[in-house]
Amino acid sequence: MSRRTADLRVPAALLIPAALGVAILVLPMVGLIARAPWGDLPSILTSDEVLTALRLSLVTATVATGVALVCGVPIAWLLARTALPGRSVLRGLVTVPLVLPPVVGGVALLMVFGRRGLVGGWLYDTFGVSLPFTTEAVVLAQVFVAMPFLIVAVEGALRTADRRYEDVAATLGATSWTTFRRVTLPAVMPGVLAGAVLCWARALGEFGATVTFAGSFPGTTRTLPLEAYVAINAGDSDVAIVLSLLMIAVSVTILIGLRERWIGAA
Amino acid sequence: MSRRTADLRVPAALLIPAALGVAILVLPMVGLIARAPWGDLPSILTSDEVLTALRLSLVTATVATGVALVCGVPIAWLLARTALPGRSVLRGLVTVPLVLPPVVGGVALLMVFGRRGLVGGWLYDTFGVSLPFTTEAVVLAQVFVAMPFLIVAVEGALRTADRRYEDVAATLGATSWTTFRRVTLPAVMPGVLAGAVLCWARALGEFGATVTFAGSFPGTTRTLPLEAYVAINAGDSDVAIVLSLLMIAVSVTILIGLRERWIGAA
Amino acid sequence: MSLDADLTLRRGDLELRAGFAVAPGEVVALLGPNGAGKSTALQLLAGILPLDAGRVELDGVTLDDPAAGVHVRPRDRRVGMVVQDYLLFPKMSVLENVAFGLRSRGLPRDRARAEARDWLVRMGLDGYERRRPGELSGGQAQRVALARALIVEPRLLLLDEPLAALDAGTRPAVRAELRRHLGGYDGCTLVVTHDPLEAMVLGDRVVVLERGRVVQHGEPAEVARRPRTDYVARLVGLNLLTGTASGRTAQLPSGAVVALAHDATGPVHIAFPPVAVTLSPRRPDGSARNAWPLVIADLEAHGDLVRVTADGAVPVLADVTPLAVADLGLEPGGQVWASVKASEISVYPA
Amino acid sequence: MSLDADLTLRRGDLELRAGFAVAPGEVVALLGPNGAGKSTALQLLAGILPLDAGRVELDGVTLDDPAAGVHVRPRDRRVGMVVQDYLLFPKMSVLENVAFGLRSRGLPRDRARAEARDWLVRMGLDGYERRRPGELSGGQAQRVALARALIVEPRLLLLDEPLAALDAGTRPAVRAELRRHLGGYDGCTLVVTHDPLEAMVLGDRVVVLERGRVVQHGEPAEVARRPRTDYVARLVGLNLLTGTASGRTAQLPSGAVVALAHDATGPVHIAFPPVAVTLSPRRPDGSARNAWPLVIADLEAHGDLVRVTADGAVPVLADVTPLAVADLGLEPGGQVWASVKASEISVYPA
Amino acid sequence: DDGDDAAAGAASTTAPADDAPSGTVTVLAAASLTESFETLSDQLRATYPDLEIVYSFGPSSGLVEQLLAGAPADVLATADTKTMDEAVAGGVVDGEPRIFARNTLALAVPAGNPGDVTGLADLANPDLRIAICEPQVPCGGAAQRLLDAAGVTAAPDTLTTDVKEAASLVALGEADAALIYLTDAAAEGDAVETIDVPESEQVVNDYPVAVLTDAPNPDGAWAVADAITGEPGRSILGEAGFLTP
């Protein structure tokens, strides 16, 4: 229904924990804002390094989300819709990057895609291609840590969706690909969007795996979180706070903008 | 329908990207396993510190997930179902911890809940309670970084669910709380479970905010990822890998176990 | 208890502007073509959709009055509703579905379940308590939805085609059960139906909605005898013409003239049953003063008779025997004369 | 093209074990009480549910044969299906829904849409192309579902109560459209319906399913005249008794004896219409040789007549005029004698 | 052995037996001190049986951040003077911080030296994969000074934010050479070889330790700080590759 009577009275049983939760999430932000060196802000924000890092962050996180959508949505579909043998093990493996401390994740990536790694060694010997210390490596690290979020969110949505629509599409002669594209995917769009948001945000904030696997070189691999971490390690937590606020501002703006649009369209 | 004809033929358009995605996610694990010092495994795994850290990790991640469920599901409900003013801004703020580099998140938490922080100062002066460097602080840090995953996943599920069931419940005299508990929540259960899985896994792997906000004290705040960090810094990257594999094994086992049960029940 | 409703709403291309009242204990059958706004009207009364304007009053209490900013929430209205696609709660058992309303109103679990069990028995669903809605057939689901709405003894009962999916065997039984229940019920009931028999059996009064407006209302027999729109005429199986009478004749907009048995003046409705129409290959020269040349559009078997749809200056439906069809060699596109005795025609002011 | 189906499936408490065939171009009406397994049978034929055992063959091609491990996927079967709750794709427009099947079969977008537009016009839904399914009324949605299934010209058409939600005005028109379409269609059609008229109008043959078994099948007129189960009898509006005949009498299990007009032997069905039953306050002494004392269970207005349900050794339904009800002072619980002339009774082997 | 004797001797001079420190001492220490400090507390246990040392290891800057937020700790040991200065400026330090260890840089290469690195000059070779710490962090500042002293302009492929990253890149063979601390090179064991760099003596990084103003256990704190700056700290740190002041 396009319009409905909105019940504005909210049960206290929901409101109280919600308020508590919002406090936990929002107060630290307030702390950051209170502590931010507002005077130095303009000079920090307009410095070349910061702008370069911001651009790099936005580009890599967006590309990584694209890759995660292309690879992750099919994985979620396999998990939710097929009788693949070993499906539950696959589901477990796919959530591994969630628990792996990101630095260990970076080491693991190096062991596989590094110059002496399982796959990377072959790539290097055959094509002379080496992934680490490139922007592609940043994207790969981000895909590794962020795609599981997308997969889990999309699988949840697929399980909520009514499968009978897919049966109807099949009787109408649709291939499973057509059914997926025209019936299943539109139905789970809110879940895909939620997953993409999680994935993008996680990729944007990704630090540990990136710094280990891709390194940290201005312009090619140093994203905003790395820039912030450098600042913290250099004892410059003011700069780190400004950079974090910048990331927050950018992502919140983009997320609010996109979501309003999606929700408006949905 | 309880049983249906399973279509095992999978469209290549889905299978190829899915295989690629699985490779990205699973190969690094293989690398870790290949590199693990299998001989030392028993002694490392049964050492006191590791067992303590494991217990602490499991307890804190589980408690944090509980807190996130209690606070986060209502927040998702507010975002998806009410006409709260400023809802889209709230939605943006709630995703902030996703992009915040965890270490900065820890700094922000200190600034608010530290003994000299906005809230922490008042707590300390009034009750003599100090949060940082306690197990509670670990939980708080984990809730801060992990709850957004739950919220986003649950909101996605709520938007997919058919609201007309809630209308019917209302005409039957159900309060919005009853409707939520008996109609809405069961309908979005797959989404809530997906969100809880993400949240738990993220809490289990949490490092940056914890080390900054809660410190790294054996027995009270040193969780497995911190133990792995300590090991790396002690030059013991073998131990770090073993610890990571332990975390992976534990979480995959638990996740597969739980999910099979849930999915069986659903 | 009584319902007084004046509903105004614009939604898509629907412009709903309907006022009607339901007396305490009365059952009003809401009839109307697809898309007339019947389901929408029920949603407005249930409080699920907000009114644009107008007013809903139940039992002296204002439930809706947008001008005064009044809107009572659905759950405080004590309405019971059965919707067209049932919407049984998918994760609850059948028993829990039926017991839901009582539980929501605070009854202890055991008593709610016991009462729900009674209702299931009355609906012929003994033994289905523990099923999930997904494991029910269409008709079974509809009966569960009905039980779920009736059990809370709402003050206003809104039934949207409550019997449409029932089989011919169960339907009279459930209809009788519903009629019995409604007979002893002092609340107001609105039943949407497409089945004229159902409207007659269940309804004390009939309200006909077309394109968002009330086009006719009254006792079922009165409505059945004197339809005012084509839709109602088709529903009750009458031919309906509209014209201007003067004396013993009435002129139709097409120019054709109809002979009447009694005097009448001004705009009138002219109704006669299909069985009163005689078809003949040539202009009849009997006593029937009404005879029109027509072209056959369609033939359809229909119980023991064949219904003939014929077009022309005076389009009519005629019911004839299969024998007559064969004798007259009727077939679509064929020419035929239709005649009706003036005494078979009923005339009433438009 | 012809369908040959032998379906075996156990699901919940349903034990489906039904075999039937549909000839090329034939329309079979599938009748049966709620929960008989009609929708389940259609799902099996569509290939959405797997058979436990049995075999489905369409046009000489085996679609299902669990014993041989054969199962053709739904999308390769070229079946068209309209399900009870429509399941229109919610995110597509009405036009896209109807065009979906053609697009899936590779037709270019423009041609698919043009054809879909034609179908919408035929279904009386001109101007609804751009609506979303959520913005349709129940009857409108049903017509869209019908158009979506018909447009792909499937070899096997499965219609699950395709007209149940249509209003009385549209129903004959859509039914006629459907009949016209099916008339020129050489595939096999199965229509599930609860409306006996619809079964007669649409069906070339009738198959009656009860508790998962085929209990009767044949020409509509034959089934209507000689019902073999209570359900069918109620459906076609006949009284049905079962007994053992010998000569001109038949004995019922209750011990009551029925006089027959012709000789018969062995187990028989005895059928007579409710209008053939005469009610009287005392034992009638006329020519009717069948007279039984009964207790009135229920009265229900029913068009111009009142239907009386009476229980006793020979339970019967009787249709009497409202005048008779008043004269005889009929009311539930009252005693009455029912009589039927032997010549009104039809007898056929059970 | 030697270490045990030295520890016992030091303890007897700095802490009279009659008022031996007891209770819990909380030490916030830079992550690079992990191994040495764990050994230290094992040895101190013999001297002060009633004293329990609890460590929280982390990045130096994070530790200072925690102290400024009111962490209830007794001793702070950082990996550079800059972060310690911040703590001093924040007023959480009691007295002057003392330097207890120094670290020098080493030119580290993977086992077998696949890049044939011979000296600092090779760091300018763009064909080699070089990891150097980011100039703003302590080890990076030191590296910069060392390169300046040698007159080399390095061509790094990555500027690591933490010396451990550079160390593990070398250990995994992903980098052909890196400038890392001698202690980190030692910790990587056989996976890493070091190449002698004469200029390295000129560039050292200081590790200061200080007792904290709000120390809940000042007696214990002083005892531990003394053990770090004196014996047994010196020997243990020396064994781990630190220089002692």
Ligand SMILES: Nc1ncnc2c1ncn2[C@@H]1O[C@H](COP(=O)(O)OP(=O)(O)OP(=O)(O)O)[C@@H](O)[C@H]1O
């Ligand atoms: N959300 C909506 N947006 C726009 N138009 C809508 C919406 N919902 C319903 N309509 C339109 O409003 C009209 C009335 O719909 P409603 O469901 O009330 O009809 P109805 O009388 O119940 O018909 P039926 O007998 O087919 O169930 C229809 O033309 C329908 O297309």
Ligand SMILES: Nc1ncnc2c1ncn2[C@@H]1O[C@H](COP(=O)(O)OP(=O)(O)OP(=O)(O)O)[C@@H](O)[C@H]1O
């Ligand atoms: N998933 C299921 N699990 C168990 N039982 C089921 C399931 N689906 C249907 N049934 C049962 O199977 C029987 C047949 O159902 P089906 O839907 O085929 O009936 P139907 O003949 O179409 O009835 P209706 O006329 O009410 O639509 C019913 O008793 C139903 O309760």
Ligand SMILES: [Mg+2]
């Ligand atoms: Mg409707």
Ligand SMILES: [Mg+2]
């Ligand atoms: Mg059915």
